[in-house]
Amino acid sequence: MDLLKRITNLLKKHKINVETELCDLESSNDLFQIFESITPERFLHYDPECIDGIESYKYVFMQYVDVTLGEFKPTNISVRGSMDTTVTLHFEYKDKKKKFSILQDGASRVTDSFYDKLNNFIQKELQSKYLTLPTGDQTTAVVYLPKKVANTINKHYMGMSSADDIVAFLVKGGLVEHINWNHTAPDAYNGYTSEGETIATAILKAKLPEGTPYPPNPRIDGMFEMFTESTPVNVHLQNKKGETPYRLALTGDSVFLKQSLGEISQDCVSISKLLSSEWLPINPEIFKIVEPMKDSLQRAKFHSHSGFYNVIFSLEDNFIISENAFSIEGRENAEGVFYYEVFIQKAGNGNNSILKNFSETEVEDIQALIKQYCDDTLWHDS
Incomplete structure (x- = not known):
């Protein structure tokens, strides 16, 4: 079931009006498009660089009020103060006088101080909240939803904030x-x-729900298969103790994990063959990193899985990616911006792992890591 359908079902379950007849999105993973289409009356999208005077805050405040659909009914709204210092937003709510003192300091945008004051007030006084949506630019978008619904969407569909949560x-x-x-x-x-722990090592060590067959564990196998195919989780990363998922998988009965995490490169190729026409073509962005480093990489052996979008190499003849390898992969983020993901690891010491993204302008930084790796000077314990 796609994200659009799951969110629509969630909203209907909580008796929230969903304008499906206005929605022509057959399938979408873009939360902005989803809420703009199915809950337009609860949806607010604006450019926060709209503050050209203290009265602008009254306009912005009223936009936030409107999407509550009458749950929040402030009256006698006024603003005082100075754009150079503090803007104070005054209003009455349930026959009580309220105010937000907003630190402005000359900014021409809605400041964090406004959001903090508004969200703290909403959290204490109302049953719903504003869920901030990713927009991909400098604009701001929120949808007003019951707290339970907003928290569910934030946790399960907007992404999680820590490895512990995942x-x-x-x-x-x-x-x-x-x-x-x-x-x-x-x-x-x-x-x-x-x-x-990494996500992978934590799952392999976890106490699973009652009734889950383990070992072998089809759900865990399926989870790792999903990691390798459609998620950005690096399943080879060792934990802080120096334990790799491959080594942990050796103690279980999962043939799939032993093969997928511990695949040995038996058909390594040299740097000269990698760069020649005998091998698969390499992405020009990857080529411009490794080609100038061919002298340093003379001792390196390149994994047979190296291809157009990535190269994987080691100083060992036959090596396991999880144990000792250097990989460079070309990727694009959600906005289509190209970047490099670099993963370097020497298993057995939790400090001997590097997993980092580099922009197109940081090619020399990656080349410096390649030289250190090939000179055996990258790790402190080498």
Whole structure:
């Protein structure tokens, strides 16, 4: 079931009007488009750089009030103060005088101070809240929803804020495909839990829901298969103790995990063959990194899975990606901007892992890492 259908069902379950007849989105993973289409009366989208005087805050405030559909009814709204210092928004609510003191300091935009004051007030006084949506630009978009609904969407469909949240969701039976990875920070899905585990090592160690067959565990196998095919989680990353998912999988009965996490490169190729016409063509953005480094890479062996979008190499003849490898992969983010994902690891020491993104202008930084890796000077314990 796609995200549009899941959110529509969630809203209907909570008796929230959904304008499906206005929605021509057969399938969408864009939360902005979804809420703009199915709940336009609860949806607010504007440019926050709209403050050209203190009266502008009255206009912005009323826009937020309108999307509450009458739940929030302030009266006698007025503004005082100075754009250079503080703007104070005055209003009455339930026969009581209220005010938001907004730090402005000369800014021509809606400041964080306004959002903080408004959201704190809404949290205390009302049953619903504003859910801020990703827009991909400098504009602001919110949808006004019951708190339970907003929290559900934020947790399960907008992405999660930490590796702990992701692990907890999956261990309790949540499905990998229900996590909106586009709206999850890289530090969450490629970082560590509070106990120093990666998502992969934490799942392999987790106490699973009662009744889950383990080992072998079809759900865990399926989860790892999903990781490798359609999510950005790096399943090879070792934890802070230096344990790799591959080593942990060796203690279980999962043939799939042992093969997928511990695949050995038996058909390594040299840098000269990699760059020659005998091999698959390499993305020009990848080529411009490795070609100038061919002298340093003479000892390196390139994994047979190297191809157009990525190269994987090691100083070992036959190596396991999870254990000792250097990989460079060309990727694009949700806005279509190209970047490099670099993963370097020497297993057995949790400090000997680098998983980092680089922009197109940081080619020399990646080349410096290649040189250190090939000179055996990258790790402190080398």
